[in-house]
Structures are given as structure tokens and as C-alpha cells.
Amino acid sequence: MTAEALQQRIDAYCARYKVPRRTGGLPPYPAGERETRQHRDWIVLYKAISRFRQRQTALPTSPERAAALKAQDGRCPICLVEVGVEGQTAHQPQPGAALTIVHLECNELLRRVLTLGPSVLDRLRSCAWPEPRSSGNEGGRSR
Numbered sequence: 001m002t003a004e005a006l007q008q009r010i011d012a013y014c015a016r017y018k019v020p021r022r023t024g025g026l027p028p029y030p031a032g033e034r035e036t037r038q039h040r041d042w043i044v045l046y047k048a049i050s051r052f053r054q055r056q057t058a059l060p061t062s063p064e065r066a067a068a069l070k071a072q073d074g075r076c077p078i079c080l081v082e083v084g085v086e087g088q089t090a091h092q093p094q095p096g097a098a099l100t101i102v103h104l105e106c107n108e109l110l111r112r113v114l115t116l117g118p119s120v121l122d123r124l125r126s127c128a129w130p131e132p133r134s135s136g137n138e139g140g141r142s143r
Helices: 003-017 037-058 062-071 104-116 119-128
Strands: none
Touching: 003 037, 104 119
């Protein structure tokens, strides 16, 4: 949702319920109107504004994304396949870590590994590429 679309929704709410417009903010809470259509519309508007603000603070700017992609040679550091500016911002385990752009699937893999901890890598390796089983004939005897 764009800032203009959000402002249009706010303006429409204010006009519909005849409440004062606040510059760039949430209209006043409809006190005494719980469980009414106005209350439900206010809740929807509140959630839309909250989501919009979260996205605004979470998404790096295009120049930052372009710089990150340049540092990565335009490739996802997980799968090494080309990724564009539309890629996901990688889940970072520590605040302040360098911005990294990855594919959606790679970001999900990264999130899962970070959730399960470093020992999951060894377990994953043994599951994906198991060691060949011995036949039990190493003693040189065969029947």
C-alpha cells in the first residue's frame, strides 16, 4: 500500500464518520462506539496504518538495496543464483548486520536454520548426503 492510498483511506473514514482529520495520523478512537461499524472500520484503519509504518521502517531504501546487491555481485549468497532488487532482505540474526538480499526460499531456509541453531547443519548434511553403509565384510571374509 502506498502512502497516498493510506491517506485516501484515512480521509474516507474521516468523511464517512465526520471526525477531524489528523495530519498523517490515526483518526481519534471512536469512544462509546464499541462493536459498531465505525469501531470495526477504525480497527481496520489502525491495523493498516500499523502495517504501513512497520514496512516503512523495515524496508531499506533502493540505494541501500542496490549497494547490497553490488557488494554481492548480484547473486544470492545462499544459492549463488542471480537475485534482483525485488529479492527479500535476509533475516539478520544480529542488529546492525550488513544488508543482504536473498530469494524468498533462501530467506525461509535461513530463518529455519537460525531458529534450529548451528547443529542443524550437521544433521542436515548427514540426512541429505548420508555416508555409505558398510556391508559388514571388512574382515576379509565372505560367505
